[in-house]
Amino acid sequence: MFDLEIIENDWKVNSFKLSENQIIEIYQSEGATFNRYFNDIKEYNENTHVNMTAEARLLAAIFGKDQKIKTEEQSLREKYEEPKKIRLSEKNQKRVVEGCLDVVFDDTKYWYYYFDGNIEMEKIYDICLDSLINSVKYCLHNEKQTFRNFISKSIERNIIKYIAKIEHISYRDAWCIINNNGFRFTDDFIFDKPERLKFNFDYDRETVEKPSKIYSYLRKEKYDIDYIKNVSSNEFMQEYNDILGSFDDLTISVMRLIFDSEGNLGLTYKEISDYLGLTSNKISTIKKKTLKKLSTDERIIKYRL
Numbered sequence: 001m002f003d004l005e006i007i008e009n010d011w012k013v014n015s016f017k018l019s020e021n022q023i024i025e026i027y028q029s030e031g032a033t034f035n036r037y038f039n040d041i042k043e044y045n046e047n048t049h050v051n052m053t054a055e056a057r058l059l060a061a062i063f064g065k066d067q068k069i070k071t072e073e074q075s076l077r078e079k080y081e082e083p084k085k086i087r088l089s090e091k092n093q094k095r096v097v098e099g100c101l102d103v104v105f106d107d108t109k110y111w112y113y114y115f116d117g118n119i120e121m122e123k124i125y126d127i128c129l130d131s132l133i134n135s136v137k138y139c140l141h142n143e144k145q146t147f148r149n150f151i152s153k154s155i156e157r158n159i160i161k162y163i164a165k166i167e168h169i170s171y172r173d174a175w176c177i178i179n180n181n182g183f184r185f186t187d188d189f190i191f192d193k194p195e196r197l198k199f200n201f202d203y204d205r206e207t208v209e210k211p212s213k214i215y216s217y218l219r220k221e222k223y224d225i226d227y228i229k230n231v232s233s234n235e236f237m238q239e240y241n242d243i244l245g246s247f248d249d250l251t252i253s254v255m256r257l258i259f260d261s262e263g264n265l266g267l268t269y270k271e272i273s274d275y276l277g278l279t280s281n282k283i284s285t286i287k288k289k290t291l292k293k294l295s296t297d298e299r300i301i302k303y304r305l
Contacts, residue, residue: 011102020147032087033143040083112124135150
């Protein structure tokens with residue numbers, strides 16, 4: 001029979017608990033940190049992108065003359081190996097997992113009592129433990145004392161995914177029940193209050209529906225930078241900004257994420273897709289339409305020569 005108290009007491013007597021600083025040191029010792037990866041990517045981009053002004057690169061893109069640039073950059077990429085995310089060794093993964101089991105014990109009890117015992121404690125424990133193991137394995141540490149909070153958020157996501165599955169509801173609805181007392185908050189919430197959602201804890205149905213997909217919480221956000229704001233003070237960039245400002249908000253966001261403040265290519269379609277929730281095809285279409293409109297604008301045409 002599953003007994004969480006026995007497992008927890010055994011851990012307290014025979015194992016150890018790592019502090020937040022000790023966890024940071026372990027990740028730093030193997031370079032499995034976000035800052036290390038970010039710096040590696042930055043160096044890679046500097047070595048594999050043609051050094052051009054923002055004006056020159058944008059004009060090349062607008063007037064379809066950027067194929068030469070792409071060819072040169074492709075040649076550069078063949079010379080350098082793209083950085084890979086560094087993961088903890090198996091030995092240190094086991095060490096961090098063992099040193100953070102207190103999160104598993106605390107969160108197992110929290111979610112068991114949250115669901116009033118309607119979900120077996122052993123099942124909740126398994127979800128919490130799996131969340132810890134996978135988080136430790138794939139995490140790039142941000143070198144702040146937030147690791148246990150990160151684990152708890154990962155556990156929460158997986159608990160919601162599980163409850164959505166067994167309740168035969170979407171992830172969004174399960175999230176609303178847990179975080180918003182069963183209400184979906186919308187612009188019309190105050191005027192047209194919807195019926196409160198709730199769990200049925202009815203698990204006799206056989207058909208299992210796939211929960212809605214969601215974006216990962218606590219992902220280190222780096223996409224709130226205005227990539228065009230400080231690109232240049234020359235006349236061309238001023239007019240480019242003025243024209244871009246006349247487009248809809250989605251187009252502006254896409255274009256500002258595609259081109260960075262140095263005129264180099266900014267985020268990839270995949271990165272933009274993760275941030276804005278658009279498909280790569282949609283992003284490509286927006287870019288092509290925008291560049292086409294820019295190429296016919298008299299304020300831009302005069303710079304063609």
